[in-house]
Amino acid sequence: MIASGSSRSLARHHTTGHAGRKQKKIQEVTISEEFQKELSARRRAFKRLSRRQDDDKEEDRVMVGTRIDKHHKNYVLMYNMLTGIRIAVGRVCAKPNRVLTDEDFAGAHKLVFNVNGDELTPGAKYDFKFKDYAPWAFRQLREQFGIDPADYLVSLTSKYILSELGSPGKSGSFFYYSRDYRFIIKTIHHAEHKYLRKILKDYHSHVLNNPDTLLCRYYGLHRVKQPRGRKIHFVVMGNVFPPNKDIHETYDLKGSIIGRLLPDAEIKKSKNAVMKDLNFEKNKQKLQLGPQKRKLFVSQLMRDVKLLVRLNIMDYSLLIGIHNMVRGNKENIRDSTLQLFQPDTKRAERRASMLKRRQTKAQVVRKAIAQTNPERLDSSALPDDTFHERRNCAFYSDEGGFQSTNEEDRPTSALYYMGIIDILTPYDSKKKSEHFFKSMTQDKHQISAVKPLEYGERFMGFMAKTLEHNDDIPHEYNMRSSR
Numbered sequence: 026m027i028a029s030g031s032s033r034s035l036a037r038h039h040t041t042g043h044a045g046r047k048q049k050k051i052q053e054v055t056i057s058e059e060f061q062k063e064l065s066a067r068r069r070a071f072k073r074l075s076r077r078q079d080d081d082k083e084e085d086r087v088m089v090g091t092r093i094d095k096h097h098k099n100y101v102l103m104y105n106m107l108t109g110i111r112i113a114v115g116r117v118c119a120k121p122n123r124v125l126t127d128e129d130f131a132g133a134h135k136l137v138f139n140v141n142g143d144e145l146t147p148g149a150k151y152d153f154k155f156k157d158y159a160p161w162a163f164r165q166l167r168e169q170f171g172i173d174p175a176d177y178l179v180s181l182t183s184k185y186i187l188s189e190l191g192s193p194g195k196s197g198s199f200f201y202y203s204r205d206y207r208f209i210i211k212t213i214h215h216a217e218h219k220y221l222r223k224i225l226k227d228y229h230s231h232v233l234n235n236p237d238t239l240l241c242r243y244y245g246l247h248r249v250k251q252p253r254g255r256k257i258h259f260v261v262m263g264n265v266f267p268p269n270k271d272i273h274e275t276y277d278l279k280g281s282i283i284g285r286l287l288p289d290a291e292i293k294k295s296k297n298a299v300m301k302d303l304n305f306e307k308n309k310q311k312l313q314l315g316p317q318k319r320k321l322f323v324s325q326l327m328r329d330v331k332l333l334v335r336l337n338i339m340d341y342s343l344l345i346g347i348h349n350m351v352r353g354n355k356e357n358i359r360d361s362t363l364q365l366f367q368p369d370t371k372r373a374e375r376r377a378s379m380l381k382r383r384q385t386k387a388q389v390v391r392k393a394i395a396q397t398n399p400e401r402l403d404s405s406a407l408p409d410d411t412f413h414e415r416r417n418c419a420f421y422s423d424e425g426g427f428q429s430t431n432e433e434d435r436p437t438s439a440l441y442y443m444g445i446i447d448i449l450t451p452y453d454s455k456k457k458s459e460h461f462f463k464s465m466t467q468d469k470h471q472i473s474a475v476k477p478l479e480y481g482e483r484f485m486g487f488m489a490k491t492l493e494h495n496d497d498i499p500h501e502y503n504m505r506s507s508r
Contacts, residue, residue, distance in 0.1 A: 103201055105249050106210060106259060108142045109155030111182045114245065117160040118174040129161040130226045156248040158222060162229055163245045169232055170242055170263065171417045177244070180205050181261070206268035208244065211260055217449040218258035221246055224336050231332050237321070237419045239343075239445045240329050265344055265444035267425040271354045272346035272442065274310070275299045279342045280480075280487030283463075283472045296356070302487065311493035312345075313437055315430035321419060322427075323498050326488055329445055330481045334504045339480040340450040340473060343488065346442040348426065432494060452477050478504055 113136060133156055137145045140152040167177060180203040201210040213221075221228075221243070232238055242263035250256045266272055277299050279285065286303035300308075314322055326343075333341060420427045420443060429439035450456070452474075459474040469475070475483070485502040489495050 101251070102249065102257065103210070104140075105138075105153040105155070105251065106201075106247065107182050108138060108140075109136060109153070109157070109247060109249055110245065110261070111178055112136060112138070112142060112144065113155060113157035113160060113247070114164075114174070115178060117157075117164050122164075123161075125161055125165060125229075127226075130159050130229070131222070132161075133158045134160055151252065153252075154250045156250075158218075158246040158248070159225055162225060163243070166229060166232060167244050169236075170244070172244060177208070180207050181210075202264065206266075207264055209262045209264050211262060213258050213260055213449065215256075215258060218246065218248070220449050220451055221260070224338075227332065227336060231329075235325065235328055236417065237325050238329055239325055239420060239443060240332075241444060241446050241448055263444075265446070266346050266442050267348075269354075270348045270425070270440065270442075271352070271356055272297070273349045273352055273356075274308075274347040276301065276305050276310070276345045276347075277342045277446075278302050278305060278345065278487065278491070279340070279473055280484040281471055281473045281475075283467050285473075305491065310347075310491075312441065312491050313429040313431070313439060313493050314427075315432055315434040315494075316497065317434050318427065318430050319492060319494065319498065322492075323489070325420075326445075327485065327502070330485055331504055333445075333448060334477045334481040337451050337477050338448055339452050339456065339475065339477045341445055341448045341484075343484075344444050344446045346426075348440040348442070350438045350440060452480075 113134060117134075136155045136157070137147065137149065137151045138153055138155060139145060145151055164174075167174070198212045202208070203210075225246075228240070228243070231240070243260055244263065245261035246258070247261075248256055248258045275297065279302060282303060285301040286307075287298060287300045292298045292300065292304075312322075333339075416422055423436075424440060426440040426442045429437045429441065431437055456474045460469070460472065460476075463469075463472045463474060470479070470483070481504040482502045485504070486500060489498055489500050492498070
């Protein structure tokens with residue numbers, strides 16, 4: 026009896042155990058199916074997220090210069106610059122136009138922002154402060170140069186193009202280009218900022234009276250400051266070079282010879298090397314301008330330099346970019362000089378939502394800016410045509426430049442892109458000291474740091490020599506007349 030009961034008990038246990046294992050197996054299958062569904066859903070979500078991230082993949086290969094990674098401090102700085110421009114310029118352009126007063130050249134408007142571009146009250150915790158200098162004067166300058174305010178803001182505050190090449194000079198400034206390559210943002214020293222404000226009224230008057238001026242085109246003067254950070258001054262300028270043409274040779278000409286030769290080794294390193302006065306002579310380069318264009322070039326250059334002499338300015342140079350129309354754009358030189366910077370704050374917001382993180386919009390925007398890396402920008406992304414405002418200036422009217430001509434004034438195969446740059450250096454005590462010490466070991470008339478009058482006359486004399494035919498123009502210039 027005992028054996029029989031035990032047998033029945035074991036049978037029940039076996040049956041129960043078998044049923045339990047079967048039930049457990051069914052549950053495991055069900056859990057496995059649910060897990061697979063969840064896993065598949067997660068994979069699909071990840072693929073969607075990955076597709077959204079495609080636009081933010083970075084190029085690991087450095088095209089030109091030193092690679093700048095996501096920790097580069099200038100990313101946040103540039104974002105703040107453009108946010109300030111968007112608000113400040115938009116505000117002044119929304120007001121009815123009026124006649125300028127003396128106060129318009131000296132005035133400035135202070136703004137305080139969070140990272141979203143929301144203006145804050147004084148004393149509030151801020152992401153950056155922005156100062157807009159002489160907004161009404163620069164508004165009129167932009168109008169004089171033919172810049173549409175809506176185009177200006179769209180160009181500057183959409184995608185941001187970063188050039189790693191930096192300044193052709195030794196100033197340590199950095200450049201940013203607008204998305205269509207029309208405008209340049211350049212950081213400047215405090216002394217340069219002060220001097221631009223000092224000469225702004227004279228510069229403004231000269232531009233109004235000389236629509237074909239070769240002087241650097243200034244569109245705005247601003248300052249940005251981050252918490253516990255230093256004040257950074259910068260200007261918005263017109264780009265001398267076009268978006269739709271490769272520049273095959275670039276020269277920075279001052280008219281002096283001491284230290285004005287770029288070594289061959291440096292030239293071989295880059296297709297975009299900025300050569301100097303002695304390179305121009307060594308290459309037997311000449312500007313081919315027929316009688317009409319030659320007269321126009323020399324007369325406008327003369328008027329511009331006279332202004333600089335009167336304002337006690339020296340150390341400027343004529344930047345010349347040469348496009349060979351036979352070579353065209355086959356070498357894709359522009360591809361290696363530009364990179365794209367486009368912070369995607371919407372993607373960051375989606376990611377924060379998926380991860381159920383409680384983040385303010387400002388936190389999301391800050392993170393997106395900090396994590397953005399530059400990508401290589403193909404020249405196909407640049408405009409195919411020149412800027413419409415250039416057509417108002419004689420020196421930009423031939424496909425955005427100044428086409429070479431022969432002695433019959435017929436067009437030939439070169440396009441010149443020219444402008445007088447670095448016009449914010451006065452002959453002050455610093456330059457006087459430089460002249461004194463350099464003249465002890467070198468020819469005092471051939472060094473760069475000389476008095477503005479001598480600098481201007483030497484500059485004009487050298488420019489006359491750059492012309493292939495110059496028998497009908499002066500080779501020596503008297504710049505004492507200020508008007």
